[in-house]
Amino acid sequence: MSPNIVGRVREALRGDQRVDPDVLIARLTAVRWFLDAADGQLPDTQLVPAHTLVERAGTRLALSRDHTVVALAGATGSGKSSLFNALARLDLSPVGVRRPTTGVAHACVWGPLDGANRLLDWTGVLPRHRFVRESALDGDDESALHGLVLLDLPDFDSVQRSHRLEVDRLLGLVDLVVWVVDPQKYADRVIHTSYLREFHRHRDVTLVVLNQADRLPPAELPRVLDDLRRLLDADGLGGVPLLATTAVDPSGITDLRATLERTVAERQAALRRLAGDVDTVVAGLAELVAAEPTADPTDGPTASGLGRALAGVAGVPAVAAAVEGAYRHRAAASTGWPLVSSWRHLRHDPLRRLHLPGPPTGGDAGDPAESLVAATSVPDPTAAQRSALGLAVRAVADHAGAGLPDPWAAAVTTAARSRL
Numbered sequence: 001m002s003p004n005i006v007g008r009v010r011e012a013l014r015g016d017q018r019v020d021p022d023v024l025i026a027r028l029t030a031v032r033w034f035l036d037a038a039d040g041q042l043p044d045t046q047l048v049p050a051h052t053l054v055e056r057a058g059t060r061l062a063l064s065r066d067h068t069v070v071a072l073a074g075a076t077g078s079g080k081s082s083l084f085n086a087l088a089r090l091d092l093s094p095v096g097v098r099r100p101t102t103g104v105a106h107a108c109v110w111g112p113l114d115g116a117n118r119l120l121d122w123t124g125v126l127p128r129h130r131f132v133r134e135s136a137l138d139g140d141d142e143s144a145l146h147g148l149v150l151l152d153l154p155d156f157d158s159v160q161r162s163h164r165l166e167v168d169r170l171l172g173l174v175d176l177v178v179w180v181v182d183p184q185k186y187a188d189r190v191i192h193t194s195y196l197r198e199f200h201r202h203r204d205v206t207l208v209v210l211n212q213a214d215r216l217p218p219a220e221l222p223r224v225l226d227d228l229r230r231l232l233d234a235d236g237l238g239g240v241p242l243l244a245t246t247a248v249d250p251s252g253i254t255d256l257r258a259t260l261e262r263t264v265a266e267r268q269a270a271l272r273r274l275a276g277d278v279d280t281v282v283a284g285l286a287e288l289v290a291a292e293p294t295a296d297p298t299d300g301p302t303a304s305g306l307g308r309a310l311a312g313v314a315g316v317p318a319v320a321a322a323v324e325g326a327y328r329h330r331a332a333a334s335t336g337w338p339l340v341s342s343w344r345h346l347r348h349d350p351l352r353r354l355h356l357p358g359p360p361t362g363g364d365a366g367d368p369a370e371s372l373v374a375a376t377s378v379p380d381p382t383a384a385q386r387s388a389l390g391l392a393v394r395a396v397a398d399h400a401g402a403g404l405p406d407p408w409a410a411a412v413t414t415a416a417r418s419r420l
């Protein structure tokens with residue numbers, strides 16, 4: 001392997017990009033808390049990717065830290081099955097001239113199958129398509145790949161819809177993807193727009209191989225690799241390892257094999273994949289959460305409008321008028337012309353008419369607030385007062401929710417009006 005490639009692969013697959021499991025779990029927990037808080041407040045459709053992530057990550061982390069699930073993905077005929085067989089050094093997955101050849105995923109496990117079976121159950125690879133690469137005949141040859149679970153996927157550009165669905169499902173689960181392209185179709189739009197671009201947050205777990213390199217004149221190979229690199233940069237995949245392979249020649253997969261050995265030894269791919277998934281989900285949630293704190297809703301004219309409206313429905317204006325009337329009434333009764341004061345007693349005290357207590361008369365008069373609530377006959381709020389309160393509450397809620405992403409602003413208003 002050339003030192004240049006070693007350096008690039010090393011740089012892309014390790015170094016600064018180590019993922020600390022504790023940090024990853026803390027981030028996943030934060031997403032779970034967000035989902036708990038948002039439950040019932042935000043449209044479910046916008047939360048599906050976050051729910052899927054939490055569920056998938058929990059399962060993947062619980063299943064196995066010792067295995068690295070790597071998928072060979074690509075267009076039909078690019079040579080995925082040929083590479084799969086070449087890496088396994090066995091003819092496990094049929095290679096054909098009729099396209100497409102591979103209809104369902106095949107798996108090869110390096111190391112005991114037992115440990116990987118639960119992982120393969122989860123990925124949905126059928127037991128009859130699972131193979132083991134561990135035999136006494138191999139000696140130590142294959143030990144560097146122990147822990148690798150290699151998947152040969154169907155073609156993603158298939159005329160068969162079921163193939164595409166299978167590919168899309170598995171691409172959501174695997175730890176690392178090796179995109180296999182060939183000299184004829186490496187620039188096809190579908191692989192770049194529908195797939196590679198979608199993986200730009202998974203650069204750390206993406207590898208691209210230009211297979212069938214033997215079909216190119218040696219002088220052409222660097223030019224095609226440069227062109228492919230340019231396309232990958234445009235896909236947002238700058239810096240991902242790009243290797244040339246020849247599946248029909250054992251020496252043509254040396255770099256790929258060495259890269260996979262390193263990946264398996266590091267046991268980082270599963271964590272990096274999930275970290276990339278968290279990045280994607282968090283970016284998708286940004287429009288639901290990224291908002292500056294709003295102005296204090298208890299400030300300003302909207303709040304004083306609410307105060308007036310609340311006072312209206314509570315009957316404060318009626319009580320205030322009665323207090324004013326009672327004050328005059330009682331003042332006149334106690335200071336007026338004694339000869340006519342008895343005539344005044346015949347008129348009703350306005351406060352008493354509302355069954356509001358007068359001044360304490362001494363002795364144990366009980367809790368004045370309680371007696372007030374029990375005895376008051378302050379008139380019920382009118383329809384106009386109720387509607388004014390509704391409007392005032394809405395105005396405060398709108399003010400409080402201004403600047404929040406749409407669903408939250410609506411949720412604040414709904415919560416504010418829920419007890420009216």
Ligand SMILES: Nc1nc2c(ncn2[C@@H]2O[C@H](COP(=O)(O)OP(=O)(O)OP(=O)(O)O)[C@@H](O)[C@H]2O)c(=O)[nH]1
Pocket residue numbers: 074075076077078079080081082083094095096097098099100101102103153154155211212213214215245246247248
């Ligand atoms: N010369 C050459 N031929 C190759 C190479 N890799 C694959 N082929 C041939 O290309 C054809 C397709 O290979 P497959 O491995 O079946 O391709 P695939 O990507 O699995 O195709 P599907 O299963 O249909 O998606 C076969 O005839 C292979 O022999 C290579 O590196 N060099």
Ligand SMILES: [Mg+2]
Pocket residue numbers: 080081082094095101102152153154
């Ligand atoms: Mg195939």
